[in-house]
Structure formats: structure tokens, C-alpha cells
Amino acid sequence: MTRSIPTEATVVIIGGGVIGASIAFHLAQSGVEGVVLLERDELACGSTCKAAGGVRASFSNAANIEIGLRGLEIYSQFGQLYGQEIDFHRDGYLYLLSDPTDVEVFTESVALQNAHGVPSRMVDPEEAKRISPLIETGGMLAACWSPGDGKATPESVVMGYAAAARRHGATIIRNCAVIDIASTNGTITEVITEHGRITTHQVVCAAGAWSREIGDMLGVHIPVTPMRRQIAFTEPLAELPDHSPSLTIDFPSNFYFHPEGKGLLLGWSDPDETEGFNLRFELEDWLLGLGEIAAIRAPAILDYGISTGWAGLYEITPDRNQILDRSNDIDGLLIATGYSGHGFLMGPASGEIIRDLYHGITPRYDITDFRLDRFSDVALAAGETNIV
Known part of the structure; x- marks a missing residue:
């Protein structure tokens, strides 16, 4: 059955896990109209629903510590913020x-x-x-x-973010796979789905384990395995x-x-x-x-x-750290993927980071180590992927 989808959007987010749902909320809350999230199946049905639910700040990298602290902060008050209980417990x-x-x-x-x-x-x-x-x-x-570390229920977090995103005007479409992404002269022009085409100039890849396929549609190598x-x-x-x-x-x-x-x-x-x-x-x-x-x-x-x-x-990813970046090769492509098992706890901060990158604002977190071009031939030759 063909379902009705918007014919145009300001920004299309691909992926309905915790990262995509958080990004949809943060963009819509910041005043972006025409936010559309596409999920090939049901919300939280990919890696998010299979996660153990751990939330921690016990990392060996300063930026990841700050990102983890933000996750703990938001999840500790998620019910009050978003009206969704997530069974958060801080048992270490x-x-x-x-x-x-x-x-x-x-x-x-x-x-x-x-x-x-x-x-x-x-x-x-x-x-x-x-x-x-x-x-x-x-x-x-x-x-x-x-x-101070803890755990929560990943599916509940996704539902809370998704409901909040809808309240701020975002459109969330389930069971709608992305088939291709078109571009002209290095600029995104439309997202092609199994149910129709969406004209847009901005895409966020939050497709988790399937991110490499999304990048390939635009000729951008996203090294996610x-x-x-x-x-x-x-x-x-x-x-x-x-x-x-x-x-x-x-x-x-x-x-x-x-x-x-x-x-x-x-x-x-x-x-x-x-x-x-x-x-x-x-x-x-x-x-x-x-x-x-x-x-x-x-x-x-x-x-x-x-x-x-x-x-x-x-x-x-090759260095087991996430990619949070705006593509230098394709105008309008933002990337939030490659979390290597840490995506759930990094959901809150990732939404804020992509929101800021979208608006051209420097994020509050140092994401220098998470740029996509750290995996370029030049960076690899220089040994720049040794992040711990």
C-alpha cells in the first residue's frame, strides 16, 4: 500500500533510533519547520531496541566524558522533560x-x-x-x-523524543525505506523513498549500521561496519x-x-x-x-x-568512535553515526550537536576528534585515528 508522504521538507533525518529521534526533536524545538524523520521499519527497531541500556561518563576521552555526562543529566530527568518514564537507575x-x-x-x-x-x-x-x-x-x-553511571530503557527514550518532536511540528514516517538520494553539482536535491520523493536540500544520516549505504547514495564514504x-x-x-x-x-x-x-x-x-x-x-x-x-x-x-x-x-568505525560532522563533499549532508555501542547514552548530546551544526553554531562539545575526514587517506597516513 502506498502511503502519503510530504513532497518537500526543510531537512530529512534518516533513521528512527535514539539518535534520529533526538535530532528530530532538537531541530524542531529550535524552530526548524519541515523536519521529516524517515524510518524503514518501526521506531527503535534497529540497534536501539537491542541495546543493554547503559548510560555512562566513564570514558578515557574528554569529549566523550562530557557527552556521557549530558546523557546522564538528561536521562535522570527525562520523565519531567518529555513526559515519558524511562526506568532510569544510577547503580554504577x-x-x-x-x-x-x-x-x-x-x-x-x-x-x-x-x-x-x-x-x-x-x-x-x-x-x-x-x-x-x-x-x-x-x-x-x-x-x-x-x-554515577546507570541504565535506562532505550525504546522508551525513543518514544519520548519522537512524541516531543511531533509536538514541535516534526513529521515522523515509519515503514518508509530510503532508496536513493539525488544531488546536483554537489548539493542534495531530493530523497527518494519507496513511497515517493521528498524535495530537500538537507539530510541527516542517523542510520546506524546502515549508514554506509546512505553515504554511498551520495558518493560519500562513511566507514561504518x-x-x-x-x-x-x-x-x-x-x-x-x-x-x-x-x-x-x-x-x-x-x-x-x-x-x-x-x-x-x-x-x-x-x-x-x-x-x-x-x-x-x-x-x-x-x-x-x-x-x-x-x-x-x-x-x-x-x-x-x-x-x-x-x-x-x-x-x-575504525577507531571505535562516533562520526558527528557536516560533510565537506556534499552540501547539506550531516552525519551522526558510528557510535560503536555507545549510541544510546550519546543520544541527548548528539541531538544538540547536530542542531548546532545545522544552524552554523559551534557545539558546546569539542567534536574535533569525531569529524569524518579523520578517516581520509591523509589522516590515516598521519595516524590521526588513535582516539582513546
Whole structure:
């Protein structure tokens, strides 16, 4: 069935996850008329709905710390701001460290975080176990505890931003895939969708793992690689601890868990995963790998079965940092993608940054390290993608 879509727009946002919804709200709120958001499926149905919901400021890069702090600030009052409850809890992040180099790096990062107002600190293994009772400390050297970090419900955040964007006049169109983007002499002229054409001179690519395809439509290389990540949920735990961090992460292995209902959410980044749009939830091999780590770091978890799970996509850039920029090659193209697993927590600041770039205003955050041209041949030759 062909649906009715606007024939023209001031700006078209491609992608209906947390990034796209936040951008739609911030643009519309700032007075931009004719904001149109296009989502190929349902809102929050891509990577956002598969996210673990973590929100943190415990980064090793000053700009990411500030962006994370903004996420924590906004999500802590999201219900009052947007009339949408998002189940935000600030129960902290705990990073388990068993490599001397990692201990050194985290110690330096904690100093940087403290300088920006983040109350993180290094703790010994015994205190780490008091904070996260399910862990075992064998082989651990130290841990990093960031009590101000937290988690929320990603889908609820998207719905809150989308509703607020509509109240400010934005149009949100679901089940409408972008087929192509036309340009003339380096200037965008229209967005071509499966339901018709929209005349516009401004496009925001917030398409997550699908961003490379959007860039290709305009001849702009957006170096985002899709990579499957799986999450599983345990059956209820008979002795679930009274308290547990928003996320406990075994840093060397990327195994993590947090309470979810009466059980646990379990995650692990399989180092043998290959790139691509594989969204099959394939538990057996993945669970074997996770089980080897859990047997050492949190063996009590192995006593419980898996009730369900899912697979989602990370949108990974070569340096694992996001792209927030205005294209130098195509007039009218703004890019907000490549968050490499951090998109949910960066949603609030990303909306503000793209709003400011749209209006020609210097953002309040230093986004120098997040420009697209850091991946150019010249930048790569100079080693300019070493962002930590």
C-alpha cells in the first residue's frame, strides 16, 4: 500500500533510533519547520531496541566524558522533560581488571574523569566483590568503580523524543525505506523513498549500521561496519543480590551482566564474530564462549538456564568512535553515526550537536576528534585515528 508522504521538507533525518529521534526533536524545538524523520521499519527497531541500556561518563576521552555526562543529566530527568518514564537507575559501572596495563590506563582515565566531575575511583578486588557480589576475584588486580553511571530503557527514550518532536511540528514516517538520494553539482536535491520523493536540500544520516549505504547514495564514504552482538537473559535467580551495578564488565573479555527483572542480562563480544548484517540469535557457540569466561569471573551464573535472547548490530568505525560532522563533499549532508555501542547514552548530546551544526553554531562539545575526514587517506597516513 502506498502511503502519503510530504513532497518537500526543510531537512530529512534518516533513521528512527535514539539518535534520529533526538535530532528530530532538537531541530524542531529550535524552530526548524519541515523536519521529516524517515524510518524503514518501526521506531527503535534497529540497534536501539537491542541495546543493554547503559548510560555512562566513564570514558578515557574528554569529549566523550562530557557527552556521557549530558546523557546522564538528561536521562535522570527525562520523565519531567518529555513526559515519558524511562526506568532510569544510577547503580554504577564496575570494570574488572586483570592486566597491569589496563590498570595503568584506567588509573589515568579515572584522573581525567575526576577532573570533569565524574566520581569514579579505583578499588581493590575485595571491594569490587562487595559492590558486585556475583563475581569471583581470582586473577583480578583491581577494578574501576563509577557509581554515577546507570541504565535506562532505550525504546522508551525513543518514544519520548519522537512524541516531543511531533509536538514541535516534526513529521515522523515509519515503514518508509530510503532508496536513493539525488544531488546536483554537489548539493542534495531530493530523497527518494519507496513511497515517493521528498524535495530537500538537507539530510541527516542517523542510520546506524546502515549508514554506509546512505553515504554511498551520495558518493560519500562513511566507514561504518555492521557487527553482530548477542544478549541473553537468564531464568530467575533464586539468590539475586540485593544490590548490583547497572553493569559489571570483565574488561579483558568484554563479558558483562546486570540485573534484569528477577534474572540477569548477559552480554559478550565474541572476538570471532564476522562483519555483516547477521541478526540470527545463535546461542550455542556464543554461550560456550561466554561460559568459559563466566566460569572464572561469575560462576554462579552458570547454575541458571537461559530464558531468551536476541542479536543486534553495532555500527563500528575504525577507531571505535562516533562520526558527528557536516560533510565537506556534499552540501547539506550531516552525519551522526558510528557510535560503536555507545549510541544510546550519546543520544541527548548528539541531538544538540547536530542542531548546532545545522544552524552554523559551534557545539558546546569539542567534536574535533569525531569529524569524518579523520578517516581520509591523509589522516590515516598521519595516524590521526588513535582516539582513546
